[in-house]
Amino acid sequence: MPTYSSTSDFNLSIEDISEEAFERCGLQIRSGYDIKTARRSLNLMLAEWANRGLNLWTIQKQEKTLAANTTALTGTDLFGSAANDSSQIVDITDVIIRDSSNNDYSTSSISRATYWNYTVKTTSGRPTQYYFERTINPTLYLYPAADSAYTLIYYALVRMKDSGDYTNNNEIPFRFLPCLSAGLAYYIAMKKAPDRIQLLKQIYEDEFQRAADQDGERTSLFLTPKTYLPGV
Numbered sequence: 001m002p003t004y005s006s007t008s009d010f011n012l013s014i015e016d017i018s019e020e021a022f023e024r025c026g027l028q029i030r031s032g033y034d035i036k037t038a039r040r041s042l043n044l045m046l047a048e049w050a051n052r053g054l055n056l057w058t059i060q061k062q063e064k065t066l067a068a069n070t071t072a073l074t075g076t077d078l079f080g081s082a083a084n085d086s087s088q089i090v091d092i093t094d095v096i097i098r099d100s101s102n103n104d105y106s107t108s109s110i111s112r113a114t115y116w117n118y119t120v121k122t123t124s125g126r127p128t129q130y131y132f133e134r135t136i137n138p139t140l141y142l143y144p145a146a147d148s149a150y151t152l153i154y155y156a157l158v159r160m161k162d163s164g165d166y167t168n169n170n171e172i173p174f175r176f177l178p179c180l181s182a183g184l185a186y187y188i189a190m191k192k193a194p195d196r197i198q199l200l201k202q203i204y205e206d207e208f209q210r211a212a213d214q215d216g217e218r219t220s221l222f223l224t225p226k227t228y229l230p231g232v
Contacts, residue, residue: 001184009208012169012177012181013034014039014164014166014167014168014169017042017177017181017184018034018039018042018166018184019087020181020184020185021181021187022038024185025184025189025196026196027188028190035166036037037191038184038188039163039166041124041187041188041191042170043162043163045183046160046170050090050160050206053212054176055215056142056215057155057158057171057173058090058157058158058159059093059157060155060156061154061155062153062154062155063150063151063153063186064077064078064152065101065149066097066142066149066150066151066152067072068147068148068149069122069143070142070145070146071122071142072141074086074137074139074140077135078138078139078140079156087136087138089157089158090156090159092132092137092159093155094152095152095153096152096153096154097127097128097151098153099126100149100150102221109130110130110143112131112133112204115131118143121141121143121146122134122147123144124144125144125147126144126146126147126150127145127150128143128144129141129142129143130142131143132160134144140152140154147204153230160172178211179204179208179211182203182204185200185204186200186204190199
């Protein structure tokens, strides 16, 4: 009778991923600098992933107290407990306002131009709109200004953790391990195996697309066309 593994916890350390990437380039890690440059490339690639859209495992739910007359939140009022924690926010995906009766109200995102063109930003009421200013230490602007105390609830897309020590594992779902290895191989090829760049880039893009497709939300989408009648 065949025997089967009883575990399902396969993972790769930074060192293992680096070795895999070098081997895909037809190379071997020969020095401490090789693994150092691999880790640097890995961190750059993780930063690049933040530009590719939502990474669902990095989304965090946040609840913050919203005092009366508040028009904007920044710093620790917006995120975290240390002065620069809010710099971890890449974007905000959803914002709701909860009143003292635990009723939740949705808000809609508006552009910078729309918010700054409001003449009186201290208009009082339950906030129904928000503008998220994506600076290094971001600010969340609300309109109208809160007319009483509320609870602000939102989902923040935050930065992925750095690689850190070579014995660490990257904080990603196991489904992204093939993509991580393929991507690092492509990054290393740009420096050490230029003859393999095109092949490894294609493999990386294919692996990322498969992983990203499976990282979406399983919900139905219904599109309704808008009827436009000229002159009516």
